[in-house]
Structure formats: C-alpha cells, structure tokens
Amino acid sequence: MKRLNLATAGIVAFTLLMAMESSLAQYERSRRSVPANTETQIYNFWNCxxxxxxxxxxxxxxxxxxxxxxxxxxxxxxxxxxLQVIYMPPAGYKGPDDVYLYSGSSQSRIYLNIK
Known part of the structure; x- marks a missing residue:
C-alpha cells in the first residue's frame, strides 16, 4: 500500500512540475535579431x-x-x-530592446535583440 501511495505522489509531483514548466514557457518571447548601428524596418501598417x-x-x-x-x-x-516603422539602436549598443507601437486604440510590443 505504501508503494502505491509513493508512486501516486511521484506521479502527482511530476504532473505539477510539467504544468509549471508549460505555464512558464508561454511567457518566453522570441526576439527578432537586428543589426547594431543600422536602421532596420521592423513593422508595416496599411489599410486595404x-x-x-x-x-x-x-x-x-x-x-x-x-x-x-x-x-x-x-x-x-x-x-x-x-507606413513603415524604422528602428535605430543606440550607437555601439548590443543586447535586448523592447519596442512599443501605438496605432489607434491598439498597442503592439516587439522584442528585439541587437547584434
């Protein structure tokens, strides 16, 4: 009986651990690479x-x-x-940067990695 309880506890713990890992993964954002010291088009707006x-x-x-x-x-x-959105990183900077775009009542966030 103790083996069954121990096995059940192990399965429950494993399931909880996997659920936590899955919920953390949804907050990880991929970063788009852009070159340092160069203007880069990062977004477009248009209306058909x-x-x-x-x-x-x-x-x-x-x-x-x-x-x-x-x-x-x-x-x-x-x-x-x-309408093109152009990004220019600070001179000599390399690393992450977050961009916030506002159009009407909407907001977009773009994650960049300057290389």
Missing part, C-alpha cells in the same frame, strides 16, 4: 479597405523609432500606401 492609415507612434526602451510613408505590393496593388 480605404487606404487610410491611422496615426502611428512608438517608443523603444533604448533605441529610437521613426516612421515613413512609402508604397509596397500589398492587397493586390503594387502601389499600396504603407
């Missing part, structure tokens, strides 16, 4: 319905965010207006 792009702004914990309007092949249209 009416070609109106809401105001976009952003901030980075370490780097600088700018936007520029251009055209790209989107929505079956070779000259679709697009």
């Amino acid at each position: 319905r009416n070609d109106v792009i809401q105001a976009v702004n952003g901030e980075a914990e370490r780097g600088r965010i700018t936007t520029r309007e251009t055209t790209q092949h989107r929505c079956g249209n070779r000259t679709q207006r697009v």
